[in-house]
Amino acid sequence: xxxLYSFKIIMIGDGNVGKSCMxxxxxxxxxxxxxxxxxxxxxxxxxxxxxxxxxVQLQIWDTTGNEAFWKHQLVQxxxxxxxxxxxxxxxxxxxxxxxxERQYTEVCNRVNPYTVLFVLVGHKCERKEREVNQEEVExxxxxxxxxxxxxxxxxxxxxxxxxxxLTRRIxxxxxxxxxxxxxxxxxxxxxxxxxxxxxxxxxxxxxKCCVL
Ligand SMILES: Nc1nc2c(ncn2[C@@H]2O[C@H](COP(=O)(O)OP(=O)(O)OP(=O)(O)O)[C@@H](O)[C@H]2O)c(=O)[nH]1
Numbered sequence: 001x002x003x004l005y006s007f008k009i010i011m012i013g014d015g016n017v018g019k020s021c022m023x024x025x026x027x028x029x030x031x032x033x034x035x036x037x038x039x040x041x042x043x044x045x046x047x048x049x050x051x052x053x054x055x056v057q058l059q060i061w062d063t064t065g066n067e068a069f070w071k072h073q074l075v076q077x078x079x080x081x082x083x084x085x086x087x088x089x090x091x092x093x094x095x096x097x098x099x100x101e102r103q104y105t106e107v108c109n110r111v112n113p114y115t116v117l118f119v120l121v122g123h124k125c126e127r128k129e130r131e132v133n134q135e136e137v138e139x140x141x142x143x144x145x146x147x148x149x150x151x152x153x154x155x156x157x158x159x160x161x162x163x164x165x166l167t168r169r170i171x172x173x174x175x176x177x178x179x180x181x182x183x184x185x186x187x188x189x190x191x192x193x194x195x196x197x198x199x200x201x202x203x204x205x206x207x208k209c210c211v212l
Pocket of ligand 1: 013014015016017018019020021022035036037038039063064065066123124125126127151152153154155
């Protein structure tokens, strides 16, 4: 079955919060034995069925949380065209929670004038030690208008759910008109010439696959 839509998703969060492990777990179904610090950004493709017969091609970008890379513009160029963003912090690291507030603002500025939908992820939730309490996370999530989910790449708890929640949000937002995607993303039209395009959500004919 062919994909009807393509969405770009980006993972943002401080260094060491576990973004790469989350992505690895989602794509491979395992916790990686060894993981290296992400240099700049890297992506993986994945296909998800959002409702019976409707498949979405996802391009998921894993970015480094390393401040130096942000400052040297190695992460920010990957943000535009993203329809969705997983904001990941480590429940056992207060500083990582503080960092996503700033990164959230940068993502919003970078995708402008397009819309990006967020899911907030409290990661490494299998550990007992916590530095961020439930109430403040929920307050933050509600201020962003984003769902909050706790996940663990180590156990696999809620990892697929986080990606799927975000993808379904984008899909529903796209259908309802809440989200306007960059013209290279969204519905994949095989038979409609670009000049007949009336909706800016719809991609041009020569951009119908996942390209940056
Ligand atoms: N306890 C626990 N540790 C985890 C989990 N996921 C990842 N880790 C550990 O957290 C560390 C950082 O994981 P990464 O996936 O490299 O983190 P990252 O956010 O991609 O880091 P950067 O590439 O520096 O941005 C590693 O030592 C992982 O083993 C988890 O669910 N639970």
